[in-house]
Amino acid sequence: MKPRLLIAIALLSLLVGSFSAARVSHPVEPPPPPSPLNQPRIIVKKAERKLYLYSGNKLVRTYRVGLGLSPIGNKVREGDRRTPEGDFYIFTKNDRSAYYLSLGISYPNAAHARRGLRDGLINQVQYNSIMSALNQKKAPPQNTRLGGDIYIHGNGSSSDWTWGCVALEDRDIRALFDAVSVGTPVTIRP
Secondary structure, three states: OOHHHHHHHHHHHHHHHHHHHHHHHHOOOOOOOOOOOEEEEEEHHHHHHHHEEEOOOOEEEEEEEEOEEEOOOOOOOOOOOOOOEEEEEEEEEEEEEEEOOEEOOOOOHHHHHHHHHHHHOOOHHHHHHHHHHOOOOOOOOOOOOOOOOOOEOOOOOOOOEOOOOEOOOOOHHHHHHHHOOOOOOOEEEO
């Protein structure tokens, strides 16, 4: 072979090798969702360990999540370590969370409050307080026997480790935190 051809082949193989090495060693992360979103909403599917972020009816991003230590079934009471199921909204955004960043979920919702009243876990005054907060889109009482302090937060999604929260990787909660606002609907499904 001619020396020029050998040099060209060597350079070409070196160039191709460095491009494939660059692809392998530097994975590209998807860009964050646009901020702010148009009519954002969050759907968590517990069985899939996934959080879906929508802008209107368009799926914008999917995130892996970790759940409570007892992930199967609906939350019933304080300390059961279950992630609640139902329809909620974000009532607060906490940028000083012990778990990097967090979004407060309006648990207990009306269905949890009705069941709690029926089963004797809360009294009529507590029930009325929960319902009043929900009607005003504020934080429902967090200190009844139904439990509370349910958040979407950071610190990792590789396992079910929370006391009932939805956990994401820190980079993912950062993107979600920036994309949604207080009042964003959250649905958690089995």
